[in-house]
Amino acid sequence: MQQHNDTIDSAASADEPDQIHEPRLWRDKGWTARVIKNEDGEGWAVEMIRDGSAEPALVGPWTMGRNKVDPKPLDATAHQTLVKTASEVIRRHEQQLHAQLNKEVSIDFGDDVVSVRLTITPDEFEPFGTLIALNPLGDVLATTNVRPDFRLTRESAGRWAADGFGKIR
Known part of the structure; x- marks a missing residue:
């Protein structure tokens, strides 16, 4: 049974060869999460970049690890949460842009x-x-x-x- 699961995992990895699952860099499902030094002071931040985008869709604070020096490592659950948050930021931005570019009024004629x-x-x-x-x-x-x-x-x-x-x- 274990061999069968390994085969499935290998097949999934072969379908997405650009996957990276490292403690400070996680690329999966069209998004890259990168843990970086916080530019505004001490600590860490995480940036979320959608594949094909030059700029991050989201940059936010990242949790310190147990030793209070290094960042908490990325994992699948954190990546999934960050993807959901970054996608929502993009959706709101698109809605705001649409509202700025499209207006409608009704008049009696x-x-x-x-x-x-x-x-x-x-x-x-x-x-x-x-x-x-x-x-x-x-x-x-x-x-x-x-x-x-x-x-x-x-x-x-x-x-x-x-x-x-x-x-x-």
């Missing part, structure tokens, strides 16, 4: 309620915004490009509608 959406396209050289007016069925009534710093409010959307959904200067 004639007998209908019109939704006006602003989507910012964060291009490195020429960012821009796009305004889209939608009727209650989701049909596009109008669309126009705006400056990336355009401030979408009920008032600005109302002015756009009152001007016949023309180009905004």
